[in-house]
Amino acid sequence: MKYRTLGRTGIRVSPYALGAMMFGAMGNPDHDESTRIIHRALDAGINFVDTADIYSGGESEVIVGKALKGRRDDVVLATKANFPMSDDPNHRGNSGRWLTRAVEDSLRRLQTDHLDLYQIHRPDPDTDIEETLSALTDLIQSGKVRAIGTSTFPASEIVEAQWVAERRGLARFRTEQPPYSIVNRVIEREVLPVTQRYGMGTLVWSPLAQGLLTGRIRRGQANETHRSASMPVHFEHDGKLAVVEQLVTLADQAGLRMTHLAMAFAVSHPGVTSAIIGPRTMDHLEDLLAGAEVMLDDDILDRIDEIAPPGTEAGPNEVAYTPPAVLDPTLRRRPTPDRSAA
Numbered sequence: 001m002k003y004r005t006l007g008r009t010g011i012r013v014s015p016y017a018l019g020a021m022m023f024g025a026m027g028n029p030d031h032d033e034s035t036r037i038i039h040r041a042l043d044a045g046i047n048f049v050d051t052a053d054i055y056s057g058g059e060s061e062v063i064v065g066k067a068l069k070g071r072r073d074d075v076v077l078a079t080k081a082n083f084p085m086s087d088d089p090n091h092r093g094n095s096g097r098w099l100t101r102a103v104e105d106s107l108r109r110l111q112t113d114h115l116d117l118y119q120i121h122r123p124d125p126d127t128d129i130e131e132t133l134s135a136l137t138d139l140i141q142s143g144k145v146r147a148i149g150t151s152t153f154p155a156s157e158i159v160e161a162q163w164v165a166e167r168r169g170l171a172r173f174r175t176e177q178p179p180y181s182i183v184n185r186v187i188e189r190e191v192l193p194v195t196q197r198y199g200m201g202t203l204v205w206s207p208l209a210q211g212l213l214t215g216r217i218r219r220g221q222a223n224e225t226h227r228s229a230s231m232p233v234h235f236e237h238d239g240k241l242a243v244v245e246q247l248v249t250l251a252d253q254a255g256l257r258m259t260h261l262a263m264a265f266a267v268s269h270p271g272v273t274s275a276i277i278g279p280r281t282m283d284h285l286e287d288l289l290a291g292a293e294v295m296l297d298d299d300i301l302d303r304i305d306e307i308a309p310p311g312t313e314a315g316p317n318e319v320a321y322t323p324p325a326v327l328d329p330t331l332r333r334r335p336t337p338d339r340s341a342a
Helices: 031-043 055-067 096-110 129-141 155-168 191-197 209-214 232-236 238-254 258-268 282-289 298-307
Strands: 016-019 048-050 076-081 117-120 148-151 175-177 201-204 274-277
Touching: 016 031, 031 055, 031 282, 055 096, 076 096, 096 129, 117 129, 117 175, 129 148, 129 155, 148 155, 155 191, 191 201, 209 238, 209 258, 238 258, 238 298, 258 274, 258 282, 258 298
Parallel strands: 016 048, 016 274, 048 076, 076 117, 117 148, 148 175, 175 201, 201 274
Antiparallel strands: none
């Protein structure tokens, strides 16, 4: 496994990061099997493990913590906070009050005294970014966190956070974790150029498009996967399926598995540090590891650009961040009496 520097942190990480979202009730509830998967990934040279407090309500962190006993110092360990962890309205978001509590909960579940990377899972429109950065700075100074990052932040909010950190003398975000795959290349327009400009590491999630790029999802066929029932629109979208059909042909012509084509594409971008793999079973992991040495030449990348043009998406990503102005009609409509020009 080759290693890349995570932005300008000096931390060296593998181009494949092991995502732990599928460990626990929402994926693989067998703790022993999940532990074996983690150990196999580490033995293969993957040294970057990413989880989050919300994954199976903290169970994923518990599994990762057990699996890393005796190997913690060999792993770059990352987790995240933001999503609700209870019905309490203050057990969520990006406030200093919650992050101070959330990090302690994650450390306990992970059975460690520090996190190599602590990420803000989504933006929080109700919390000033200075509040968030101030709390994260305190966590760094206390030794509980080594570096901080964001996940699925718009480019404008990444830039704002960098400016606030500089002007207020606070720790700055060192990484961003956005969605990126052949069917969702939107981050090539602004997010990746911004992270490159600020020297941030980028670990992209869902390079297989939630399983759409495994080769098992085809137009006109019954799509029964672990996620298809919960994301029917994603797996039945005509635009995405049209891209998949062309990619299947391209992969066959190149003598590659679809999973290998998709992963090799993700890690080939100069702005991408690592691509997160999220195996639920050992077979899933072995398939992905088998493609670690695949390198796409310019001819294949040019063909991918023709099928799925740079900076575009074949269809909406329902699990990515949607700004409040898009979700809330009152933020884009003036009061009725004020809507006319005269």
